[in-house]
Amino acid sequence: MARPSRKNMDADTPSARDQLLDATGIxxxxxxxxxxxxxxxxxxxxxxxxxxxxxxGSKNGLL
Incomplete structure (x- = not known):
């Protein structure tokens, strides 16, 4: 399965990395x-x- 290119992604959709950071902060x-x-x-x-x-890399890396 091909990965979608960055230009095909919705600009308002946060990346998985950002979603993890946001969820952790909340x-x-x-x-x-x-x-x-x-x-x-x-x-x-x-x-x-x-x-x-x-x-x-780890939960500590996230924190």
């Missing part, structure tokens, strides 16, 4: 802690938790 704010799980981040972002390792 969860930390709501829970008032940095102790959140990858499962919570994945659920909030509607993405697979393996993408954290892909984009950031």
């Amino acid at each position: 969860l930390m704010t709501e829970q008032r802690t940095i102790d959140i799980s990858l499962a919570e981040i994945a659920e909030r972002s509607n993405l697979n938790s393996a993408l954290v390792k892909y984009y950031f």
